[in-house]
Amino acid sequence: MKQASHPASRAASTTTLVSRVSKALRSDVLHGDYRSGDKLPSEAQLTRIHGVSRTVIREAIAALRSEGLVEARQGAGVFVLDAISSAFQRSRLDVDRQRLYSSLEILEARTPLEIEAAGLAAQRRSPVQEEEMFEKHTALISCLNDGTHWIPNDIALHLAIARATNNPLFSTFLEMQGNSVIPQTDNTVGNDNDDVITYRHHLIKEHERIVMAIANGDEQGARDAMREHLKGSLMRHRKLLHDERIRFAARLSQQD
Incomplete structure (x- = not known):
């Protein structure tokens, strides 16, 4: 009687097949066997060509989609994208990772x-x-649902606090950083989903504690509120960088 294979063995076998098929399809695309604008064979055809299940084909196609080599068009199939555009998209991922490092460095210097x-x-x-x-805090509240103006108003509030020191070097430092002084992740333009709105609510409360402590002449309270705000930002962006590294490692493993 044939012994049933262990679930872990089956999973490993599937992963190997996905890697083999995605590598073959990637080679076909990059070497011009499938050109920009071409429609890939159907799932059924690819299943016969590569001798694997539809599940393997779907996962292999998903790997190519994550790399920007192909795109799925509803009701039409999967089409090959321009290889140059794909290379540009991959280079943008590298730029985004570098921007994250820069954001963390700026936050550390700002704190x-x-x-x-x-x-x-x-x-x-x-x-x-x-x-x-x-006034700047009120303006920030008005941008709760407006990703386009959130970051400039966030910067404006921090600049107002820096100017209130009556030492121009504090505001000069922030002005030198430009928009990069506020790390642009989930708060970027066009991203106004529920999670981002909730996150902005949290930031408004943090800013409110800072402004109220300053207005009350509470020197230690103002320092503590600003420390909590910026340390929280550091933690959030370190987590973002960690998550991005995991995604990048997963993409690399799919290419092996």
């Missing part, structure tokens, strides 16, 4: 400076500067 700035602002702000901070 001690802005903690001190919050404390100094609580000591030194003028009535006009205090009013400006409240």
